[in-house]
Amino acid sequence: MESFFKYGERGSSFGTEVRAGLTTFLAMAYIIAVNPAILSGAGIDGGALACATCLGAGIMTICMGIFANRPLACASGLGINAMVAGITATMCGGDWHVAMGVIFLEGVVILLLVLCGLREAIMDAIPVTLRHAISVGLGLFIALIGLADAGIIVAGNGTLVGLGDVTSPTFIVGIVSIIVTVALASRNVPGSLLIGIIVAVLAGIPLGVTQAPTGIVAPLNLSTFGAPFAATADGSLAIVKVLTDPMLLVVAFSLLMSDFFDTMGTAMAVAKQGEFLTEDGNVEDIRPILIVDSVAAAAGGFMGVSSITTFVESTSGAADGGRSGLTSVTTGVLFILAAFFSPIVSVVSSAATCGALVYVGYLMMTEVTEIDWTDVSQGFPTFMIAAGVSFTYSISAGIGLGFIAYVIVAIFTGKAREIKPLMWIAALAFLVYFFVA
Template identity: 35%
Template structure:
């Protein structure tokens, strides 16, 4: 036992960080409970893209476990890494759904975005891009993605439906699926308001059980329907990515968007979490930050190989950090628990889309908090931010939200006589988006 503790001490520097093995293990368990909903939500979204659900379950778990273990052992951060909400929606509903590309091509785009992110990380270009994008647009991007995710959740649950006259309208709330989704939404939100750990996971399971009672979800007939020692088969998606197809379609349209969303989402999450874990010094510098960013980039490449959408650092790691997690032992515990969860793959397969829809809606609601940091008093800032936010759900595309926001910012600033506020990088990105729109029309 002493030898094991010495090994853990040497790897994770527990004493130096002011923590213990017991604290780190408890923190890891807490983060896992808070994050476990992704095991249910991500496969359902990937299945909408045509990926076999069993393979989607396996790829989600394997990619999360490997990327999180890498974060633990390489960066020594108490942060879990998993397929990102918003990025998975962009993957399934825009790249595959709207653009009608195969999921293999979409995985190729994920792979190339990981390579591009690595180049940005090693070349220092990452900092230049982040500095070039105004804070208003950075905040607006998160808000827009939140609305997009919530819209998908409302649509998948049947709470809102298509309407020829008004485009969208309220669905039949007396039907079992939308009714149960709404009940699940209320239950989960109430649990979150009471700060119950694992609220989203509990909400998903309660909604699924209610579905069984209503007869719209099959009731497990035995232990084999809940857990199995036969691991889910990842072979239908493992190394099935079509890199050439993604490259030929166009690097800017999808690869750039994957990269930019990952860039800002990951940077913001890492800064917030390391500050909460007191891993940031008085000068605002974070030890091993480059290693953490490299981990996300490598994790994205790995996730494409397994067959899932882009991975990113998860804000749910804050739950474990609040329990005292300060080192990679916390995230290594999370990785181990995800691997153990493989035996519960049959249970994941039972969970219906309307049970995971409330999670999408609530994650979207949480992302809306960033709107408090958007300034609408200056039209040259507020209008581009507004267009970024509104065009994501209304065009069913995160990429289009980026495009309208960047282009409008560049030209409104210039016409208003404030061209000096627009950096060269913003001009280059805006012109590239304009070129992309032109190519779509021709």
């Protein structure tokens, strides 16, 4: 085991890897309930969605562990699944198979971009300062997710955001998870993030946040598999409809841009916590990570669960000591088991994972010291990424705002020649993306 995953060489151990995998799984487990809740609006059977969500996440996370050997986990991406539900009704004639065909096509195209080296080349063209900015933005974003899930941050009355009800059970569970996690982490207690989640789950029992499971075993339902190749009402295959509809091709481009840069940001964030980010801000051995992530996107469309992508919650496992693919394999196995025991897994509320996400956000914010804020050509684009990711609740949108700002500031400060050609292309692509998304 050690000779394959090399976790010993990376300063980890078998026990630490397994624990980190469990931490990542618990931080991501909410997707088992949330993905069906969103996609069921497109007319897909909820039971089949829960099963396929678990299997898709499990299979692709295990592939990530085996082929990339890094502590990254995959599951159906939030945001994209909401878009799938939306286009099913508005652009796909109510046929969710066609929407999954869009996802499948996007995944295949992004895989081709990886295989021809374009995705890596664009990552290499990003200035080091902007790479630090992505980590900072992801830190704020992760913390925001955790705080919102616990109801600590809510939509305000007359304001965009506000403080939640301090007497709310979910608020209390979230605060408990933060206090326990930070207290243990400050004492360097191994597994502090995992312990924080478990304590919060237990605290949620008397408060009514942790619900009793509705059962133990759930039957497998694979009826969503093969969605892009299902026949539509007029007898044609769903994927054929996508390829012959210009508007659906535009949607596929929008999804491609989102997947493309979401994964880039997530990989850098996890690499920082997992100690495989180089001094110049490059992710070590990024190619197999991008290949698996691209295959996962197409696999998500095939399985009927929306695009499967690398989850930013993977940072929780990396922060808990995960350094190799064994962490991912552990997470993946747990997802596959969850396909059979999803009623039990669903007792872990999103509020219980608040502490882990907030603490990881804090760790990632330390990147802010690497940025020269006195230089507007570096500081302002950095600010736009950091603010954009969290304020728009979109990794790709925040990165796009920062890229465009970088090019504009460079032009007006006489540094246009320092911009690499692919950065020009990326900024232009984001302009198009913002107008067609």
